[in-house]
Amino acid sequence: MMIRRILLPAFIFVAIWSCKKDDSPSVEVVPPRLLSEVSVENDATIKEFLENHFYNYEEFANPGPDFNYRIVIDSIAGDNADKTPLSEQVLTEVVKVSSTDLGLPSEEVDVEHTLYYLIAREGIGNQATAKDSVYLKYKGSRLNGTVFDSRFGSPTWFDLPGSISMQSAPSVTGFREGVAKFKAGGEITENGDGTFDVKGSGVGLIIMPSGLAYFQSSSVGEAYAPLLFEINLLVAKTKEDEDDNIVK
Template sequence: MKLRKILVLLLIVSAVFTACEKDDGGPEITPLRDATEVYEEDLEDIETYLQTHFYNYEEFQENSPYSLENDAFRIVFDTIAGDNADKTPLKDMVDFKIVPFDGIDYKLYYLKVREGLGDVVHFSDQATLFYEGSSTIDNYVFDGVVNEEQFNLLTVGSSSGVVPGFQQALIEFKTSDSYSTEDDGPISYHNHGIGAVFIPSKLGFFNSALQGVPNYTPVIFKFNLYRRAILDHDEDGIPTFMEDRDENGDAYDDDTNGNFTPDFLDNDDDGDGYFTKDELEYGEYTIMVGDPEPVFAENEFEGSRTENNGVITIKTVIVTDRDGDGIPDYLDIDTIPEI
């Protein structure tokens, strides 16, 4: 089952209690388990896994980190035992971050085999990647792909993003900085991020049982992160990641004009009656694959990027402040666009 399909199922069932049968044959509602209690169990399970498992780091270290040979590297986990008793445990190799979610600060461990040399990934981007999802119980693989797939990292409306733990790990990595093809074969990406994340169940699928994996189970995602596309969900000219004004990773709590529609879904952010896209300026750059990146002005940001036969077209957004009051025109109700 693909990750996208799993997430659609999660959206459907996450608000519904699990039903079982009473002795008299009627349905009985089983309440959700306490999230704090589950997290304590999850953290113990994850840290035990990290202490008792290793990854094939020696295979990766045979070559320099950003060698062509390592571009095709895949992470493999195994137990520290027998012939592998002297291996370095994952616990000594992982990083972690604290992720606040639903009133709990979660410790999210991630393995950064290689950060990547390409573009940073924003919480609201679309990512192209190879991945495999497995259980911390027995390494049972419940999901994965053969070829790369695209996923939106932010859930909007009825669309499904990735689970929060996966999203929070991916933004710690960068994409590839180049690619190549041979004889019309598949694309080979170079110098991309390679890693894994160990996700407490609340940042994953929580009470939604996966095929072969019980509910309330921590999960692992291994991934190779190839590309990202910057998304502008309301098509107002401002990329969604820029509409997270307080930079807390939550675009839903930014509502400049107070109309109960977050800025990233509002095409008139300041409520002055003029479309946001008309209160911006725009630029465009053309380069060839492998050329140095253009240097943007301080108030200029990449809005989109396309590639056709080796020619890269980069369109930019230029945020103006014509009255010099420190408030961008598109957020300043006192400044109207020049017609």
């Protein structure tokens, strides 16, 4: 799962191999870029994406009997030239990140990053928090549409803040803070075969700069890449609820 935070020592940099005249390998160490520099670039890229794309909001407003509540994003052009852009529908929150949060060698403190999120369908259940364990479906992609991780066919549990006892790393900041903007579903119906259905789950998007995700890591296919997550939040449980497992 790509959403987990990759914990790296502060002294590890991106290494680029080159060869000397004697053909013996050498390493040129390139330090990570500054958070403050990348944040501005990423935000401009995200804003351009939001201004030029829309989602199937009309289907969400008037869902047919077979609508699957999946978000479909397309470009505003041609027959879709009159669609309302995502830029007019998303909400935002500023999240401060310091270089120490990402294990970076620079000494930047509280660099502001803008997190964007869209609630396509509000859940009818409880409000999630960044400290919850959540059961959800998700798809992660870069803004060019390249998918790097997906669990829409098989929902999964995430302990958003991480758990030492469960040996799970915390989720990346943007995902953790973004999920906390959504409400979970309501009534849970067990199907008798180990599966269950959740009524009225929360559906939407989370769009984040790389400083709230993997920053210089190329684990998503590209370093310093802004990311987009489509989520369907089924269940959100507080720490106090964990002994009363709804789904095992």
